[in-house]
Structure formats: structure tokens, C-alpha cells
Amino acid sequence: MTDLRRRRAVQQLFVAGAAGVANAAGLALPLFVRDARAADAPLFPYGIASGSPTATSVVLWTRLAPATSGEGGPGPGGGDAVAAAAAGEVPVTWEVAADEAFKSIVARGSDVARAGDAHTLHVEVAGLEPSRWYWYRFAARGQRSASGRTRTAPAPEAAVARLDFAIASCQRWDHGHWAAWRDAAAAGASPQLDLVLFLGDYIYEYASPPNAVRAHTGGAATTLAGYRDRYAQYKTDPLLQAAHAAAPWIVIWDDHEVENDYAGLQGERLQPDFAARRVAAYRAWWEHMPLPHSLRPLSANGGAATIHGRLDWGTLARLQWIDDRQFRDPQLCPRADRGGGSNTVPLRDCPGLVRETARTLLGAAQERWLAEGWSLAHPWNLLAQQTLMARFTREAVSERALPGTDPAAMQGRYWTDGWDGYPWARQRLLSVLAERKVPGAVVLGGDVHANYVADLRVDPDDATAPFVATEFCGTSISSRGSSQSSVDAALRFNPHIHYGRSQERGYMRFALTKDRLEADLRVVAQPNDPASAVVSAARFVVEAGRAGAVRAG
Numbered sequence: 001m002t003d004l005r006r007r008r009a010v011q012q013l014f015v016a017g018a019a020g021v022a023n024a025a026g027l028a029l030p031l032f033v034r035d036a037r038a039a040d041a042p043l044f045p046y047g048i049a050s051g052s053p054t055a056t057s058v059v060l061w062t063r064l065a066p067a068t069s070g071e072g073g074p075g076p077g078g079g080d081a082v083a084a085a086a087a088g089e090v091p092v093t094w095e096v097a098a099d100e101a102f103k104s105i106v107a108r109g110s111d112v113a114r115a116g117d118a119h120t121l122h123v124e125v126a127g128l129e130p131s132r133w134y135w136y137r138f139a140a141r142g143q144r145s146a147s148g149r150t151r152t153a154p155a156p157e158a159a160v161a162r163l164d165f166a167i168a169s170c171q172r173w174d175h176g177h178w179a180a181w182r183d184a185a186a187a188g189a190s191p192q193l194d195l196v197l198f199l200g201d202y203i204y205e206y207a208s209p210p211n212a213v214r215a216h217t218g219g220a221a222t223t224l225a226g227y228r229d230r231y232a233q234y235k236t237d238p239l240l241q242a243a244h245a246a247a248p249w250i251v252i253w254d255d256h257e258v259e260n261d262y263a264g265l266q267g268e269r270l271q272p273d274f275a276a277r278r279v280a281a282y283r284a285w286w287e288h289m290p291l292p293h294s295l296r297p298l299s300a301n302g303g304a305a306t307i308h309g310r311l312d313w314g315t316l317a318r319l320q321w322i323d324d325r326q327f328r329d330p331q332l333c334p335r336a337d338r339g340g341g342s343n344t345v346p347l348r349d350c351p352g353l354v355r356e357t358a359r360t361l362l363g364a365a366q367e368r369w370l371a372e373g374w375s376l377a378h379p380w381n382l383l384a385q386q387t388l389m390a391r392f393t394r395e396a397v398s399e400r401a402l403p404g405t406d407p408a409a410m411q412g413r414y415w416t417d418g419w420d421g422y423p424w425a426r427q428r429l430l431s432v433l434a435e436r437k438v439p440g441a442v443v444l445g446g447d448v449h450a451n452y453v454a455d456l457r458v459d460p461d462d463a464t465a466p467f468v469a470t471e472f473c474g475t476s477i478s479s480r481g482s483s484q485s486s487v488d489a490a491l492r493f494n495p496h497i498h499y500g501r502s503q504e505r506g507y508m509r510f511a512l513t514k515d516r517l518e519a520d521l522r523v524v525a526q527p528n529d530p531a532s533a534v535v536s537a538a539r540f541v542v543e544a545g546r547a548g549a550v551r552a553g
């Protein structure tokens with residue numbers, strides 16, 4: 001028994017004792033049944049989470065590790081192998097309190113963790129009061145989970161003074177540690193976060209290279225068992241667990257929850273069996289996120305799932321989140337025998353980028369849903385999506401790259417997996433903002449492993465056109481970025497991008513009021529050190545009614 005395992009066993013015995021007391025007090029906790037072997041196997045090694053809040057409900061999540069041998073819990077095969085061996089259902093109770101000490105229980109219930117869902121739970125707690133903080137925890141087999149803090153959204157008509165939220169993305173396990181999450185979870189100088197928006201790349205599907213900071217367990221995830229084990233490994237990180245326990249999350253996926261740079265049902269290497277892989281990956285993603293049962297992907301219909309959504313934060317802001325992977329057209333101009341990802345092309349060699357005007361990143365239905373969803377009644381419209389929306393050319397553009405279709409006038413060099421690979425889809429989206437005069441449009445993104453702050457015009461090269469939105473594309477929690485010199489070389493061709501730093505790891509936090517949005521770019525000093533300091537690299541402000549970011553520190 002390692003020191004860590006011994007310490008866990010002691011902790012669990014302590015918790016079991018507490019559960020016994022609670023049971024005597026009349027709570028509907030399971031009977032205290034355990035043996036010495038079970039005491040060595042924490043039942044809740046993956047932590048807890050909450051998310052998908054509305055004004056009256058929230059989803060509570062956990063995953064159990066019902067060990068059947070002395071070496072249960074996380075680790076190689078710890079997910080599916082153990083779950084399958086358990087071959088059973090584990091009754092679980094949950095409770096929600098109005099206070100951190102769980103003295104005032106406002107809701108409780110029971111559920112069953114099933115092997116068929118990797119023993120994950122998605123408890124939809126309804127009937128809660130708007131704009132309130134709650135605490136929650138689970139219990140099973142005489143063990144109790146950690147407790148978490150969550151909240152409901154304000155009522156739609158409620159006047160709200162302030163929203164504190166964060167955006168984060170791209171937590172590649174084998175690229176570094178996650179001190180950023182400690183900072184996000186902490187109640188420090190800043191108010192605690194009301195909401196975390198996770199914008200994709202929660203896991204990475206790859207096998208780890210030999211020089212990894214900490215290695216992925218197992219090879220590349222391609223099957224349901226493989227994805228479950230990958231989530232299980234990521235979920236053991238105590239800093240990630242702390243961030244989940246601190247606030248509700250709204251989650252969307254990007255590519256690595258399935259495979260790098262996939263597009264719809266096309267894999268990176270054009271694998272004939274990619275559809276089955278996507279079904280497995282979407283299923284495992286749902287299992288491990290605090291999402292309602294209604295979002296559980298079905299194996300039929302290619303495992304399709306509707307993950308876009310919207311939420312009004314009182315009268316302060318409308319938040320919308322979208323899916324740029326499932327419904328996109330394939331990237332243009334791929335390399336031989338490949339899907340279209342990981343590819344940067346000169347526009348003159350890929351004229352389809354500007355000629356194929358109907359190509360879509362969101363799919364027609366979602367594009368329409370978004371176009372109709374902007375609010376003219378809120379001072380702020382936040383769009384949580386996956387990647388950098390600002391035009392980012394790596395070669396000079398002296399005239400407008402769009403909408404010209406003369407090859408001689410086609411300028412710039414673009415990464416085809418991002419919005420630059422779908423310039424007409426981007427123009428349609430931004431044109432809606434301009435035509436409807438959508439107030440306070442702020443685009444939030446991730447994916448590119450760099451901090452970018454940008455002002456968005458319908459035509460980025462028309463210096464006389466007004467800005468229609470402000471963009472904050474947050475860097476990765478841990479995934480490595482490109483060289484700063486390559487970013488610097490490109491920034492001079494993209495004057496609408498104020499800030500571009502690819503060597504920063506971290507996340508962005510925001511304070512939103514009726515009058516202004518304040519952005520704080522939180523950066524990890526030592527990405528290989530879980531105890532690293534996290535500091536503010538820059539601050540920006542957006543004033544209500546005036547699109548565009550202004551450096552504030």
C-alpha cells in the first residue's frame with residue numbers, strides 16, 4: 001500500500017464514520033456495509049461535478065469505482081475493466097444543501113450507478129431557487145464523496161449586478177500540470193466564479209510520447225473502453241476536481257474528445273470505421289460531463305447529439321454555446337490521403353475557400369438557430385465556441401481577401417481547420433450581428449493554445465467598417481502552443497488582433513456588469529509544476545455599447 005493509498009483509506013474510514021452518524025439522523029444513506037478490502041478502494045476517486053444550470057435546476061455528476069478486487073480504483077483498466085467486472089448496479093444517494101455544512105438539506109434522492117454508463121451519474125435536481133448557491137454530495141456503500149458548490153442561474157427577468165465566469169480549454173494531461181485549475185477554484189482576491197465555460201479538448205485521445213511530463217495510460221483512445229479510461233485518468237487530477245467542485249460548468253466539445261481535426265463523420269486519416277469511433281467518443285463524453293440525460297447520445301443516427309444551447313443570466317446577458325465539429329463540412333485542400341486538418345494553405349492554392357460560399361462550420365440548422373437566438377433585450381450576448389474567430393493570415397493581405405473570387409486577388413495563408421477555413425460561414429455569422437445591431441456581442445474561444453484578444457469586423461480588411469463583436473480566445477490549460485516568433489510574424493498582418501501569446505498556459509476570467517466586461521488573462525508561471533503560481537498577464541475592458549477590447553493592465 002503506497003502512502004497515498006493508505007491516506008485515502010484513512011480518509012474514507014473517517015468519511016464512513018460521518019455517514020453512519022448521518023444515517024442515525026435519518027438521512028436516506030445506504031447501510032454501512034464494507035470490508036477491509038473495500039476500505040482500501042475509494043468509491044469516488046474521480047471527484048464530483050455540477051453543470052448545465054438553469055434558473056431552477058442543475059445537473060450533479062460523479063463516477064463510481066466499484067472495485068471488485070483489492071486493486072480497484074483509477075489506473076490501467078480501472079474504468080471499464082473494473083466496471084464490467086462489477087457487472088452491477090450501485091445504489092447511490094445524493095443531497096443538496098443550502099449551506100456548506102449540510103445542515104439545511106433542500107433536496108435529496110437516490111439513483112443507481114450502472115456499469116452500462118461506466119457507473120457515472122447525472123442527477124437532474126429541479127425545483128431549486130433562482131440565483132442561489134447550493135452544496136451537494138453523494139454517498140454509496142458507506143462512503144461519501146467530496147462535496148461541491150454549485151448554483152442556479154438568475155430568473156430570466158431578474159436584474160443582475162454581476163457575473164463572474166471563466167473560459168478554459170485544452171487540458172492535455174501529458175503536456176503539463178493544471179495549476180490553472182487551482183487558481184480558478186480559489187476564492188482569492190477575485191470573487192468566486194459563478195460559472196465555468198469549458199470550450200473543448202477536455203481529454204486528448206493520443207498515446208503519450210516517451211518524454212511526456214506525465215504519461216497517458218494506455219494507447220490512443222479509439223473505443224468506448226479506451227475513452228472511458230482516458231476520462232478516468234484525467235478525472236483523478238485533484239486540481240481539476242477542485243475546479244469542478246467550485247462552480248457549475250457549461251461544456252462543449254472540440255476535436256480531441258474524439259480525434260484531432262475530425263470533421264463530421266470524417267476522421268483525420270479517412271478511416272472507414274470512424275463513425276463507430278465517434279459514437280463511442282460522444283458517449284464517453286456525455287458519461288463524464290455534468291449533462292442531463294436528454295443529451296445522452298444514441299447509438300442510432302451516428303451517435304448524433306445536440307449540444308448547443310442558450311441560457312439567460314437574468315437581464316444581464318444571454319449566453320449561447322455551439323458545436324463546430326459535428327455538423328461541419330470537411331476542411332478544404334487536405335494533404336494526400338488525409339482529412340483536412342493540421343494544414344495551413346495559401347489562399348491562391350485553395351480558391352475553394354472563397355468560392356464555395358455555402359460551406360458551413362455549424363451546419364445549416366445550427367447556423368439558423370444561432371442567427372435567431374441573439375438577444376436585442378440584453379446588454380451582452382456571449383457566444384461560447386471552440387476556436388479563434390478572428391481572421392488570422394500568416395501572409396500579407398493588402399486588399400480584401402473576401403468576398404473577391406479572382407485568384408489573382410486571393411491573398412493570405414490560412415489554417416483550414418479553424419474559422420479561416422470557413423470564411424463565408426464566419427461572414428454570415430458576423431453579418432447577422434451587424435444587421436441586427438446585436439448588443440454586446442463577445443465571442444469566447446479556445447483550441448489554438450494561445451491567448452488572443454481581437455476586434456471583429458464583418459470584413460477584417462475594411463478599416464472603415466465598425467466592429468461588430470469583441471473576441472477573447474483563451475489559451476490552453478496545459479496543451480503546448482506554437483512558437484511566439486511564428487505568432488509575432490503573423491500578428492503584423494492582423495492588426496485587429498491586439499494580443500497574441502502562444503507560450504502562455506492558463507485560462508481567462510471575466511467580470512461582467514451592465515456597463516462593462518473586464519477580462520483577466522490568468523497565466524501559469526511553471527506549467528510543469530502543479531504548485532505553480534498563476535498571475536495576470538494582461539487585462540482588457542470592453543464597454544457596453546462599444547465593441548472592441550481596450551488594454552487595462
Ligand code: FE
Nearest residue numbers: 170201447479
Ligand atoms: Fe487543444
Ligand code: CA
Nearest residue numbers: 201254255447
Ligand atoms: Ca482543438
